[in-house]
Amino acid sequence: MLFREILDRFEREHPGIKVKDETLPASTDEQHQFYVINLEGKSADFDLLSMDVIWVPEFARAGWLRDLSHLLPEDERKGFFPGPMDAVTYQEKIYAIPWYVDAGLLYYRKDLLKKYGFIPPETWQELVRIARHVSEREAGVYGFIWQGKQYEGLICNVLEYFWGNGGNILKDGRSVINSPENAEALTFMRALITEYRVTPPLVTTAIEEPTRHIFGNGRAVFMRNWPYAWNIFEREGSPVRGKVGVSPLPAFPGKDSASTLGGWQLGINRYSKHTEAAEKLIKFLTSPEVQKKLALTIGYKPSRRSLYQDAELIREQPFIANLHDVFMRAKPRPVSPYYMMISQVIQPEFSAAISGIKTPEEALDSAHRQIGFILEVEK
Amino acid sequence: MTERDRGNRYVIPALVLLSFVTIYPVFYVFYLSLQRRLLIFDISRFAGFGNYLFLLSDERFWNALKNTAYFTSLSVSLELLLGLLIALLLNRPFRFRGGIRAVVLIPWAIPTVVSAKMWEWIYNTDFGVLNYLIGSKINWLGSPFWAMNAAVFMDVWKTTPFVAILLMAGLQVIPQDLYQAARVDGAGSWFVFRRITLPLLRPVILVVLIFRTLDAFRVFDAVYVLTGGGPANTTETLSIYAYKVLFQTLQFGYGSTLSVVVFLCTGAISVFYIKLLSRGMRQRDRNVPPIDRGDIPVPPAREIQVKQ
Numbered sequence: 114m115l116f117r118e119i120l121d122r123f124e125r126e127h128p129g130i131k132v133k134d135e136t137l138p139a140s141t142d143e144q145h146q147f148y149v150i151n152l153e154g155k156s157a158d159f160d161l162l163s164m165d166v167i168w169v170p171e172f173a174r175a176g177w178l179r180d181l182s183h184l185l186p187e188d189e190r191k192g193f194f195p196g197p198m199d200a201v202t203y204q205e206k207i208y209a210i211p212w213y214v215d216a217g218l219l220y221y222r223k224d225l226l227k228k229y230g231f232i233p234p235e236t237w238q239e240l241v242r243i244a245r246h247v248s249e250r251e252a253g254v255y256g257f258i259w260q261g262k263q264y265e266g267l268i269c270n271v272l273e274y275f276w277g278n279g280g281n282i283l284k285d286g287r288s289v290i291n292s293p294e295n296a297e298a299l300t301f302m303r304a305l306i307t308e309y310r311v312t313p314p315l316v317t318t319a320i321e322e323p324t325r326h327i328f329g330n331g332r333a334v335f336m337r338n339w340p341y342a343w344n345i346f347e348r349e350g351s352p353v354r355g356k357v358g359v360s361p362l363p364a365f366p367g368k369d370s371a372s373t374l375g376g377w378q379l380g381i382n383r384y385s386k387h388t389e390a391a392e393k394l395i396k397f398l399t400s401p402e403v404q405k406k407l408a409l410t411i412g413y414k415p416s417r418r419s420l421y422q423d424a425e426l427i428r429e430q431p432f433i434a435n436l437h438d439v440f441m442r443a444k445p446r447p448v449s450p451y452y453m454m455i456s457q458v459i460q461p462e463f464s465a466a467i468s469g470i471k472t473p474e475e476a477l478d479s480a481h482r483q484i485g486f487i488l489e490v491e492k
Numbered sequence: 493m494t495e496r497d498r499g500n501r502y503v504i505p506a507l508v509l510l511s512f513v514t515i516y517p518v519f520y521v522f523y524l525s526l527q528r529r530l531l532i533f534d535i536s537r538f539a540g541f542g543n544y545l546f547l548l549s550d551e552r553f554w555n556a557l558k559n560t561a562y563f564t565s566l567s568v569s570l571e572l573l574l575g576l577l578i579a580l581l582l583n584r585p586f587r588f589r590g591g592i593r594a595v596v597l598i599p600w601a602i603p604t605v606v607s608a609k610m611w612e613w614i615y616n617t618d619f620g621v622l623n624y625l626i627g628s629k630i631n632w633l634g635s636p637f638w639a640m641n642a643a644v645f646m647d648v649w650k651t652t653p654f655v656a657i658l659l660m661a662g663l664q665v666i667p668q669d670l671y672q673a674a675r676v677d678g679a680g681s682w683f684v685f686r687r688i689t690l691p692l693l694r695p696v697i698l699v700v701l702i703f704r705t706l707d708a709f710r711v712f713d714a715v716y717v718l719t720g721g722g723p724a725n726t727t728e729t730l731s732i733y734a735y736k737v738l739f740q741t742l743q744f745g746y747g748s749t750l751s752v753v754v755f756l757c758t759g760a761i762s763v764f765y766i767k768l769l770s771r772g773m774r775q776r777d778r779n780v781p782p783i784d785r786g787d788i789p790v791p792p793a794r795e796i797q798v799k800q
Contacts, residue, residue: 318634465724
């Protein structure tokens with residue numbers, strides 16, 4: 114495996130250090146549970162851990178991560194994207210090093226937009242107009258698809274509309290989820306399905322892969338998804354090869370577009386007995402050379418900004434140049450040690466709102482009360 | 493030492509063990525339910541009945557309670573009805589009866605998680621055999637209306653055999669001479685069922701109801717594997733809610749509050765059934781054999797004459 118080759122190189126460069134890698138279950142929820150159980154039990158079985166962008170404040174608050182501020186001097190921090198740096202910083206200390214980045218993107222069909230004389234939309238309203246126009250004239254083609262199942266990905270989708278309308282979930286450590294901006298954004302998402310009819314009801318149970326399949330078979334004009342889909346669309350034999358464009362997500366008129374940040378960070382287990390070796394490995398894995406190698410081989414998007422001007426990388430993967438601006442604007446989900454609990458209570462509320470079981474206002478009010486109860490514990 | 497004293501002494505080890513594994517945890521959960529406790533952040537403080545107050549205004553709790561009540565009442569009544577039907581059929585003599593009895597038990601023998609995974613595929617919108625057979629494109633587990641009913645259906649499929657087997661055992665202890673006597677008196681089969689089978693089966697039916705209601709009320713694995721509580725929590729039962737709060741977000745305080753409420757509900761259900769059961773027992777003791785009370789009225793003499 115490619116990743117093993119990289120670890121072998123590290124072992125050659127650092128005689129005396131042996132690295133063992135273990136694969137965790139594919140579901141991020143199960144990975145989270147694995148870490149929580151082992152770290153709460155003060156396990157020293159692993160030294161390095163790879164963390165989803167939403168876990169770092171929680172793990173830091175629980176005291177499970179080693180402070181890594183000294184690994185990233187002030188001037189080196191600017192070389193990383195600001196979103197991931199936010200996500201790994203807890204109470205002004207850095208607890209993990211951003212390893213690779215992900216963010217929501219708008220995929221569109223270049224050929225169809227050109228055929229009907231449109232340019233990629235900058236506002237949601239334009240997107241609706243184009244999606245309607247094209248899908249009414251192209252048989253069997255949906256307007257706009259996204260991920261609406263009750264799971265973490267739904268929060269990523271919804272937040273992009275909240276932010277794109279000037280809303281948010283938390284502000285200064287308190288819930289502001291029941292704001293009029295958020296209600297308006299959520300109403301718009303529901304309207305995509307019911308009123309504008311550009312989004313098929315199937316999105317309310319869809320995660321990334323089903324939407325990627327539909328778009329990849331040429332059956333949608335627009336899709337919100339993560340960067341991974343690009344390489345699959347450009348493979349030989351793909352029905353949409355050469356017909357796909359990407360742009361930052363639209364926003365509401367007069368507001369700034371934002372996309373939800375994903376990606377993984379490397380941290381060190383507080384109970385590790387090999388901290389020096391672990392720090393060397395983190396430095397190695399997050400170094401520009403290794404990030405570039407991972408981008409070229411596995412397709413991980415580097416967390417260091419300079420690599421997006423790297424001539425060789427751009428030549429091999431021209432797509433990557435588009436991503437710099439999107440990643441610069443990508444925002445982390447609420448950076449709070451309580452995020453995992455908050456996510457648990459807002460997922461069903463968002464799901465109820467977009468599938469029409471509750472009105473957006475009811476769902477947001479209920480979410481507001483439940484977040485309040487969770488945060489009360491700090492008092 | 494009297495016989496009685498010795499008896500008491502012999503049960504002490506069992507009582508100690510029982511109190512250790514059941515009574516102590518029950519009280520500990522109740523104690524936890526009065527706390528705001530987050531183990532991983534070392535937060536633990538007394539909150540009095542704060543958790544219970546929040547529970548009263550917690551829509552998600554009421555929704556879970558509603559879902560649980562719906563699941564329990566629908567699945568238990570269907571299982572009882574179908575189970576009774578199957579038990580009556582299997583109680584009649586016919587060829588391959590032993591084999592058929594064994595086959596009926598198969599759904600009950602499959603581990604719940606396995607059968608839930610199996611049904612997840614049966615219900616699959618695109619590749620599921622159910623949509624293939626009825627030629628539809630219904631999103632069984634994704635639509636708020638169908639999801640809960642799909643879970644009920646799976647549970648009925650899985651647990652009806654258990655109900656049938658228990659009822660069959662009950663049928664077999666009903667003395668055959670009662671049926672013979674009824675037949676001699678010319679009673680029709682519906683009449684025999686109403687006046688002999690059903691009253692004598694009553695204690696077994698109540699036992700079945702206790703088992704099934706309690707099991708259904710605490711349902712976790714079947715629904716959790718099938719839907720995870722979605723869509724939009726329309727299939728989230730109390731146990732799933734408690735699990736998510738306790739183990740996915742590690743809020744031990746509120747999670748325990750939810751568990752205490754589940755415990756109180758199941759407690760109330762058992763008390764209700766046990767009352768019914770003991771009343772039934774007393775009644776039966778009084779009426780054995782039921783024919784004496786005139787449960788089967790003697791048909792008019794004329795009819796008998798016609799038969800002769």
